[in-house]
Every structure is written in C-alpha cells, then in structure tokens.
Amino acid sequence: IAGITQAPTSQILAAGRRMTLRCTQDMRHNAMYWYRQDLGLGLRLIHYSNTAGTTGKGEVPDGYSVSRANTDDFPLTLASAVPSQTSVYFCASRDGGGAGSPLHFGNGTRLTVT
Amino acid sequence: GQNIDQPTEMTATEGAIVQINCTYQTSGFNGLFWYQQHAGEAPTFLSYNVLDGLEEKGRFSSFLSRSKGYSYLLLKELQMKDSASYLCAVMDSNYQLIWGAGTKLIIKP
Numbered sequence: 197i198a199g200i201t202q203a204p205t206s207q208i209l210a211a212g213r214r215m216t217l218r219c220t221q222d223m224r225h226n227a228m229y230w231y232r233q234d235l236g237l238g239l240r241l242i243h244y245s246n247t248a249g250t251t252g253k254g255e256v257p258d259g260y261s262v263s264r265a266n267t268d269d270f271p272l273t274l275a276s277a278v279p280s281q282t283s284v285y286f287c288a289s290r291d292g293g294g295a296g297s298p299l300h301f302g303n304g305t306r307l308t309v310t
Numbered sequence: 311g312q313n314i315d316q317p318t319e320m321t322a323t324e325g326a327i328v329q330i331n332c333t334y335q336t337s338g339f340n341g342l343f344w345y346q347q348h349a350g351e352a353p354t355f356l357s358y359n360v361l362d363g364l365e366e367k368g369r370f371s372s373f374l375s376r377s378k379g380y381s382y383l384l385l386k387e388l389q390m391k392d393s394a395s396y397l398c399a400v401m402d403s404n405y406q407l408i409w410g411a412g413t414k415l416i417i418k419p
Binding site: 236237238239240241254286296298300301302303304 | 408
C-alpha cells in the first residue's frame with residue numbers, strides 16, 4: 197500500500213548516542229516534513245524539504261539534522277541525544293499541489309532518551 | 311505571535327452531535343485544516359477550508375469565518391470510533407502549518 201514508512205516504530209536510546217530515524221515515501225511527493233508531538237503541545241516542525249536536494253529549518257531544529265538525497269527518503273538524525281528529545285516523531289509528505297494539498301503522515305517513531 | 315486555540319477535551323454521547331471549536335491568530339492565512347488522530351496513530355486528513363462558510367462531508371462538517379479567526383468541526387451521529395483527538399492547523403502566509411494542541415473527544419455509550 198502506497199504511503200510513508202517510518203522506522204523504527206519505537207526506540208529507547210541512551211543520552212549522548214547518535215540516532216537516525218528513517219522515513220521513506222512512495223507517492224513521489226516533493227515536500228517532506230519532520231514533526232515532533234509532545235503531550236499538550238501541537239505538532240512542531242523540526243525540518244522540512246520542499247524538493248530533493250533542499251532542506252530548511254522549522255520551529256525546533258536544534259539538535260537535529262536532515263538530508264534529502266532523493267525524492268523518496270528523508271532521514272532525521274539526532275547527533276547526540278538528550279532527554280528533552282523524548283517524543284513521538286512523525287514524518288509527513290505532501291504533493292505540493294496548492295495550499296490545500298493535505299499532509300500524509302507516517303505511523304510515527306516513539307523515542308525515549310534516558 | 312501565532313496561536314491556535316482549541317479545547318483540551320470534550321465528552322459527548324453516542325448518536326449525538328458535537329462541535330469542536332478552533333480560534334486562530336496567525337501571520338496571514340492560506341487555509342485551515344482539520345485532522346483526526348486516534349490514540350497511538352498518525353493524524354489523518356479530514357477537511358480543508360479557505361473560504362468562509364460550511365463544507366459538509368458525510369457526518370463531518372467544517373465551518374470557517376476568516377473575519378473572526380474561527381472555525382469549527384461538527385460531528386453528527388457520533389459513533390464510538392469517533393473517539394480521537396481532533397487537530398486544527400492553519401497555513402500561514404509562508405505556507406507553513408501552525409498546529410493547535412488538539413481536542414481529545416471522548417464518546418460515551
């Protein structure tokens with residue numbers, strides 16, 4: 197089934213460790229996004245990519261990096277994890293066909309940093 | 311600053327009607343989205359409003375008043391499966407989405 201695949205589904209990570217969250221889509225969408233979702237807060241944008249080869253910073257980019265080598269993949273890396281990065285991470289994409297084009301979300305990665 | 315407000319939690323009865331409100335203050339406006347998110351799952355798209363008025367999609371309707379910075383999601387004939395969080399999001403002048411914290415809807419039999 198077409199959509200967005202995220203891996204891993206969940207992870208417990210020791211503080212200071214490096215971690216890459218994977219995201220792959222097969223819908224050929226140009227734009228991709230990484231959000232974090234924390235209890236009581238709205239989804240917060242970490243990084244985004246409007247097209248392959250370009251990336252941009254969102255609302256909460258510190259401690260995270262992304263790359264967009266091709267259309268399908270948009271990995272998110274935590275260089276040195278800290279407990280405040282404990283969250284649920286959602287990757288999303290949209291085809292960019294106008295402002296009303298909705299986001300399609302992956303199933304999320306639940307990350308706990310100890 | 312930019313702000314989206316929606317109630318934290320609402321409770322309704324199966325078969326009834328519920329209205330979930332969303333008010334916003336953003337830098338520009340390029341449309342308002344409603345998403346549904348079941349516990350432990352990803353958000354899924356429900357509706358998009360960019361012009362004033364009511365958009366109806368089956369049991370769900372969404373209303374927008376741009377002059378008031380206000381929207382609501384109306385759910386009719388509530389079913390137990392409608393128990394979920396409902397997220398309001400506004401696209402600002404930079405085409406970035408600003409998200410509310412979500413409204414958790416609890417349906418009781």
